[in-house]
Amino acid sequence: MPLEVAVIRNDDAWPEDLDPLAERAVLEALKQSKAKVKGAAELSILLTNDEEQHALNREWRGKDSPTNVLSFPQIEPFGPVIGIIGDITLARETLEREAAEQGVSFTDHFTHLVVHGFLHILGYDHLTDAEALQMESLETQILGSLGVGDPYAQ
Incomplete structure (x- = not known):
């Protein structure tokens, strides 16, 4: 496997069957982004709660609120994928609430x-309209290949 995905639970309320789903999503995104894996690489995905996510968001982004997902890249944007490439954290309560509000399944x-x-983690962002369009287009393509509907089609 070109990239090891380690799923870590800091909140026991997360469903147990998410590890293969997370790995499949990451590997499909890696494939479709055309990022180059240059050796052993590892990504960690931390499944946490709103309280911990709130603290991380405040400490690292200066935003005093929970958020759905945070990314902490350890590689240069659009650089080679090698070594410990970064961490992704997800807040369970926010994810559950957003899924219900959007009328989509928790797993989608x-x-x-x-x-x-x-x-x-790979370097994509959405700070400008052009960046957002590029990133959202790629997300939609990846999600479609995973059987997930376009989250931006509203």
């Missing part, structure tokens, strides 16, 4: 946020 929203977070 989880898949979307894993893909979104991983694309940030």
Whole structure:
């Protein structure tokens, strides 16, 4: 396997069957992004809760609120994928609430946020309209190949 995906639970309320889904989402995003794996690489996905995510968001982004997903890249944007490439954290309560508000399944929203977070690890962003269009287009393509509907089609 070109990339090891380690799923870590800091909140026991997360469903147990998400590890293969997370790995499949990351590997499909890796494939479709055309990122180059240059050796052994590892990504960690931390499944946490709103309280811990709130603290991380405040400490690392200066935003005093929980958020659905955070990415902490350890590689240069669009650089080679090698070594410890970064961490993605997901907040369970926010993910559950957003899925219900959007009328999508928990697993579809989880898949979307894993893909979104991983694309940030690789260097994609959405700070400008052009960047957002590029990133959302790639997300939609990846999610479609995973059987998940377009999260931006509203």
